[in-house]
Amino acid sequence: MDYLTVLQILDSTVRxxxxxxxxxxxxxxxxxxxxxxxxxxxxxxxxxxxxxxVAYVTGSIWLGLLAGIAAxxxxxxxxxxxxxxxxxDQLISGVALNFLAAGLTVVIGQSWFALGGxxxxxxxxxxxxxxxxxxxxxxxxxxxxxxxxxxxxSGHTALTYIALLTVPLSWWVLYRTRFGLRLRAVGENPSAxxxxxISVVRLRYMAxxxxxxxxxxxGTYLASLAAGFVxxxxxxxxxxxxxxxxxxKWRPWYxxxxxxxxxxxxxxxxxxxxxxxxxxxxPVQFMQALPYILTVVILAGFIGKAxxxxxxxxxxxxxx
Amino acid sequence: xxxxxxWADAVLIPLISILLAFFFSGLMILAIGKDxxxxxxxxxxxxxxxxxGLGYTLYYTTNFIFTGLAIAVAxxxxxxxxxxxxxxxxxxxxxxxxxxxxxxxxxxLALPAAMIGGxxxxxxxxxxxxxxxxxxxxxxxxxTMMFNFIASAFVGYILLNYLKVPGSMSTESAGFSAGAxxxxxxxxxxxxxxxxxxxxPANISFLIALLAAFGFWVLIxxxxxxYEIRSFGESESAxxxxxxxxxxxxxxxxMISGALCGLMAIxxxxxxxxxxxxxxxxxxxxxxIAVALMGRNxxxxxxxxxxLFGFLYQGGAELTFWEAIPRELIVVIQGLVIMxxxxxxxxxxxxxxxxxxxxxxxxA
Numbered sequence: 001m002d003y004l005t006v007l008q009i010l011d012s013t014v015r016x017x018x019x020x021x022x023x024x025x026x027x028x029x030x031x032x033x034x035x036x037x038x039x040x041x042x043x044x045x046x047x048x049x050x051x052x053x054v055a056y057v058t059g060s061i062w063l064g065l066l067a068g069i070a071a072x073x074x075x076x077x078x079x080x081x082x083x084x085x086x087x088x089d090q091l092i093s094g095v096a097l098n099f100l101a102a103g104l105t106v107v108i109g110q111s112w113f114a115l116g117g118x119x120x121x122x123x124x125x126x127x128x129x130x131x132x133x134x135x136x137x138x139x140x141x142x143x144x145x146x147x148x149x150x151x152x153x154s155g156h157t158a159l160t161y162i163a164l165l166t167v168p169l170s171w172w173v174l175y176r177t178r179f180g181l182r183l184r185a186v187g188e189n190p191s192a193x194x195x196x197x198i199s200v201v202r203l204r205y206m207a208x209x210x211x212x213x214x215x216x217x218x219g220t221y222l223a224s225l226a227a228g229f230v231x232x233x234x235x236x237x238x239x240x241x242x243x244x245x246x247x248x249k250w251r252p253w254y255x256x257x258x259x260x261x262x263x264x265x266x267x268x269x270x271x272x273x274x275x276x277x278x279x280x281x282x283p284v285q286f287m288q289a290l291p292y293i294l295t296v297v298i299l300a301g302f303i304g305k306a307x308x309x310x311x312x313x314x315x316x317x318x319x320x
Numbered sequence: 321x322x323x324x325x326x327w328a329d330a331v332l333i334p335l336i337s338i339l340l341a342f343f344f345s346g347l348m349i350l351a352i353g354k355d356x357x358x359x360x361x362x363x364x365x366x367x368x369x370x371x372x373g374l375g376y377t378l379y380y381t382t383n384f385i386f387t388g389l390a391i392a393v394a395x396x397x398x399x400x401x402x403x404x405x406x407x408x409x410x411x412x413x414x415x416x417x418x419x420x421x422x423x424x425x426x427x428x429l430a431l432p433a434a435m436i437g438g439x440x441x442x443x444x445x446x447x448x449x450x451x452x453x454x455x456x457x458x459x460x461x462x463x464t465m466m467f468n469f470i471a472s473a474f475v476g477y478i479l480l481n482y483l484k485v486p487g488s489m490s491t492e493s494a495g496f497s498a499g500a501x502x503x504x505x506x507x508x509x510x511x512x513x514x515x516x517x518x519x520x521p522a523n524i525s526f527l528i529a530l531l532a533a534f535g536f537w538v539l540i541x542x543x544x545x546x547y548e549i550r551s552f553g554e555s556e557s558a559x560x561x562x563x564x565x566x567x568x569x570x571x572x573x574x575m576i577s578g579a580l581c582g583l584m585a586i587x588x589x590x591x592x593x594x595x596x597x598x599x600x601x602x603x604x605x606x607x608x609i610a611v612a613l614m615g616r617n618x619x620x621x622x623x624x625x626x627x628l629f630g631f632l633y634q635g636g637a638e639l640t641f642w643e644a645i646p647r648e649l650i651v652v653i654q655g656l657v658i659m660x661x662x663x664x665x666x667x668x669x670x671x672x673x674x675x676x677x678x679x680x681x682x683x684a
Contacts, residue, residue, distance in 0.1 A: 078659075081664075082663035086665075086666040086670075088663035088664055088665060089662060089663055090663075092609075092658060092662035092663045093659065093663035095402065095606075095609060095658060096656075096659035096662065096663055097655070099606070099654050100651075100656070101655075102651050103649065103654070104348075104648075106646050106648035106651075107348065108352065110352075111353065242462065242465075243466065246462065283481070285473040285474070285476050285477040289470045289474070292467075292470050293466075293470060296448075299463055300452045300456045301456050308459070
């Protein structure tokens with residue numbers, strides 16, 4: 001395996017990790033505020049559909065992005081209505097949203113475009129262009145550094161760089177601002193936050209809004225990368241992001257490394273159908289299942305202990 | 321004091337929730353430029369208008385009774401099993417292995433063996449998440465969800481590498497022998513002079529599903545184990561105080577749940593396909609969630625809810641055929657039903673409770 005192959009695998013790792021990272025951070029914000037978000041998958045899917053549809057009609061992926069975020073926000077607010085306002089079961093609400101997304105995208109897509117649930121292909125400004133960082137061409141002749149800069153660091157779409165910037169930003173918001181402190185507190189001990197005179201409901205809705213925006217970005221990224229929406233195109237990424245969130249122990253920087261690991265697994269799985277170590281062949285199905293197996297192992301506490309936010313999953317009821 | 325009479329809680333609230341879900345489904349059909357009334361007529365005609373349609377409706381109903389009961393058993397212990405899909409998949413593998421193992425002389429021998437195979441495989445697949453929840457505290461919702469993906473990869477691997485007929489293009493096992501063929505409604509009803517459609521897949525598994533529903537009622541409300549499961553679900557700490565072992569109840573409730581999911585495979589793998597195909601459950605494990613929620617975790621409710629979803633499934637196929645509305649409309653309805661009967665329960669309950677309280681005050 002030569003250096004260029006390694007770079008190509010790493011490059012597609014970044015490509016595949018981007019939507020996972022954004023979705024994982026979305027889950028991070030809502031779960032840190034005490035709202036379990038199984039509906040990430042559904043939000044990803046509606047965002048991909050709406051952004052794909054609007055980008056095709058308007059010819060601009062940036063308008064598509066706005067539509068994708070709006071669609072994802074609507075789903076976030078339904079989740080909020082069910083789990084915050086009406087104090088319903090957050091898991092059931094999330095499961096319902098995933099079904100709604102899987103069904104609505106195809107039914108509406110068929111009605112609008114009559115292409116069996118997909119949108120027409122996106123081209124030109126209907127997709128995000130690749131950003132070539134300065135000097136990437138000129139420096140590509142420099143050994144080791146040149147190709148690394150040209151292949152791996154440069155040449156991604158705007159959303160990849162935005163996703164990477166979201167990591168320090170999330171860290172800063174969560175750990176260095178008053179809002180972040182309150183957000184984390186509301187996921188651990190909401191009655192203490194309430195006693196301090198801060199609205200639990202408002203904070204939790206805020207968290208869901210942030211999650212909605214991040215899922216909107218991730219969904220639009222998927223639609224742009226695949227040049228259009230295809231039925232069920234999120235393909236379980238929302239669940240992998242949830243797994244990565246557990247892997248990351250609900251922390252932003254860990255989320256980056258967790259999603260990069262899962263992206264790497266997917267990249268290797270895409271490139272090699274099966275991997276042989278000596279006489280032993282690792283089947284491709286094992287590579288596909290590996291993120292889920294790893295998550296179960298982590299959850300079982302065999303490698304480190306993942307402790308979720310304490311108030312996660314329970315609606316807050318004011319004492320009377 | 322209870323705010324509402326019992327019948328309102330058991331019948332009125334689910335009914336209003338379902339009507340809300342259907343109302344939004346109707347809006348959905350209007351929004352894509354179709355006529356909801358025509359859609360309903362097409363669905364009813366397609367699902368109940370012929371013995372062929374009815375046979376498909378009851379075939380789907382059978383699937384959903386099994387998965388609905390499965391989710392409900394776990395739910396009585398307050399365990400949310402969303403791994404039904406994976407457990408059905410493993411059950412399918414178990415049934416297929418039993419059916420392929422020997423050349424069965426008669427279905428009366430093959431069926432009990434296949435039931436054991438499916439139930440054992442399904443229960444085994446549910447055992448791991450249950451054990452991890454009980455012993456290591458890993459959240460059952462996440463682990464069962466992960467196990468769906470792992471099941472799909474695992475069964476896909478076995479199918480491709482061990483069960484696939486060499487040289488065949490499609491990813492499926494060899495067909496089962498004639499001795500493993502389950503009697504269909506056509507064969508069962510012919511002696512009584514009733515001519516049920518030959519091609520409809522409904523088979524004797526439907527009766528087994530009904531028996532399972534009765535067994536569920538006996539288990540949950542008439543046995544010591546059922547009492548333990550329910551009290552564990554009501555309050556874990558109280559159950560512990562009463563000497564109920566939480567690890568034991570968690571594992572047993574989940575294994576019964578997995579076994580019921582695995583049993584579903586006698587209908588879809590043995591009864592219909594008569595071979596193991598890729599992704600055999602087709603979402604039935606997830607529909608079990610909606611069925612259990614709608615049926616209020618009671619066998620009578622579950623059978624009725626399963627019939628409703630069987631109707632939606634078969635009627636939905638007809639809609640695709642006649643009205644060019646995609647099959648996914650059913651997924652939307654399913655999502656709406658789960659949302660309204662499950663997550664938005666309080667939206668209906670709170671105003672109703674106020675209404676009943678106001679009525680009672682007037683009486684007093």
